[in-house]
Amino acid sequence: MSSSPPAPRGALDGIPAYVPKPPQPPSEGPSYRLFLNENPYPPLPSVRDAVLAASAGSNHYPEIFPTRLAGALAAKYDVPLSHVVTGPGSVGIYQQIGQAFLEPGDDVVYAWPSFEAYPIMTRMAGARPVEVRLRDHTHDLDALAAAITPRTRAVLLCEPNNPTGTAVGAKALEAFLDRVPGDVLVVLDEAYVEFSRSEDAVDGVALHRERPNLITLRTFSKAYGLAAWRVGYGFADPAVAEALRKCAVPCGVGRVAEEAALFSLTVEDELLARVEEIAKERDRLRDRLLAQGWPVVPSDTNFLWLPLGDGADAFAHALEAHGVLTRSFPGDGVRVTVGGREADDLLVSVTAGLAREQDADSS
CATH class of the missing domain: 3.90.1150.10 (Aspartate Aminotransferase, domain 1)
Structure with a gap:
């Protein structure tokens, strides 16, 4: 009998283990x-009251898919329910993207430095990270477009960018999207969209309507102050959204988290x-x-x-x-x-x- 444990996938070798310091x-x-x-x-106190009331039902499983929250988001943004995706934070949706669309040998293009989940999600799927350095602390859209090859399966864009706080703006982003082949998935992460005061701010919800290869992600963690409850959401073409839902962790958005998000929408x-x-x-x-x-x-x-x-x-x-x-x-x-x-x-x-x-x- 072997004294060694089973070996994990080789793709995990390049992923740092989380060690709390x-x-x-x-x-x-x-x-x-x-x-x-x-x-x-x-x-807000009213949100805390809603959470406390919802916690009384914590002995019951939440829905596999948070239908009430998805419906509220569909109504708020005037999109069909079939376009809505959810996850335990936007990071949870990134994992769904990796499972649904990436295979070993694929390339994933993104700017760097940017959201630190990008190389982790990419490597977990067995794909190859293609990192493009920022220019003047901002996405170099020309260099990103030039990095797309027939091997490219996805492009990840953080707008505004984390950690630099910069934004490329709507006009530049739309011109870039026009250069991306239709069979390449583009993930537009708008985790900080509520903080932007630019007249040229991107509206990823509107953009996704006319671009079937675009996924727009948002979150309740930042502006809404619900980081501990882990509620992310997004909008995508129905076929893309269905694929993501197939890969979602069942009951990934808990009952109390859903109630916190729902009530937050009423006191927006x-x-x-x-x-x-x-x-x-x-x-x-x-x-x-x-x-x-x-x-x-x-x-x-x-x-x-x-x-x-x-x-x-x-x-x-x-x-x-x-x-x-x-x-x-x-x-x-x-x-x-x-x-x-x-x-x-x-x-x-x-x-x-x-x-x-x-x-x-x-x-």
């Missing part, structure tokens, strides 16, 4: 999580007022950091990108020592989620000290 607390004072792009506001005005406050705080925070001399890219999201290159890790570690936890992309930059005023003021105070240290070192 507890952040080091500061020597004194509070600690703020500005590294996960979370909404700084808790759910209150929630979007919070989004407006986050957008204002984002711009205030950027102005403060720019005044200190830090490079900060304009953002259409609920976070800021500081392109610090090789200094990214040192910057992030210095903030962490003071209780401000950010996300470093070594060699590229640091992503800072917009938090509450107290967290952001602490961030600004620490970065002011770091800027003074840099000035002293260079003098």
Whole structure:
């Protein structure tokens, strides 16, 4: 009898295992999580009440497919129910995409740095990641189009982009989509669409109506503040949507999560007022950091990108020592989620000290 366990698929060799690393607390004072792009506001009291009421039925399985939520989304966006897909967060839908459309030997094209799930989903399906570097912290659409070959099965676009917060805009995106062959799947991830204030903002729901190869994804995790409940949704051609539903985990959106999302849609005005406050705080925070001399890219999201290159890790570690936890992309930059005023003021105070240290070192 062999003493070795069964070997996992070779495709998993390039996928990092998730090992939680507890952040080091500061020597004194509070600690703020500005590294996960979370909404700084808790759910509205009315949403919490709806969740509490729904939890009384937690002994029952939810529906295999969250029909009530799908119906509400179809009505809100004026699309047929057959176009709606759901999953436990948009990441859950990405897994459905990998199972439904990718095979070993396929190429998947995406910008980099971008959403960190892209290389994981691609490799899990046995496909080959084709990463195209950003240009000026933004999707290089010409380079992405040039990377598409007969081997390309899918193109993944994060608009606005995570982690840089930049957007290409509707006109440029539509011109790019016109260059993508019809048999190549395009996934348009609009997780941060509610935070954009651009007049040229993309409307992926409208775009999917005329483009059968386009999947548009959105989420309740960011603007709606329901990250813990894991509710993602999207819109696709009925044939594509049906394939995704076949690969969905049964009951993937739980009963309580569905109720939280449903009720959030009924109080959307209150929630979007919070989004407006986050957008204002984002711009205030950027102005403060720019005044200190830090490079900060304009953002259409609920976070800021500081392109610090090789200094990214040192910057992030210095903030962490003071209780401000950010996300470093070594060699590229640091992503800072917009938090509450107290967290952001602490961030600004620490970065002011770091800027003074840099000035002293260079003098």
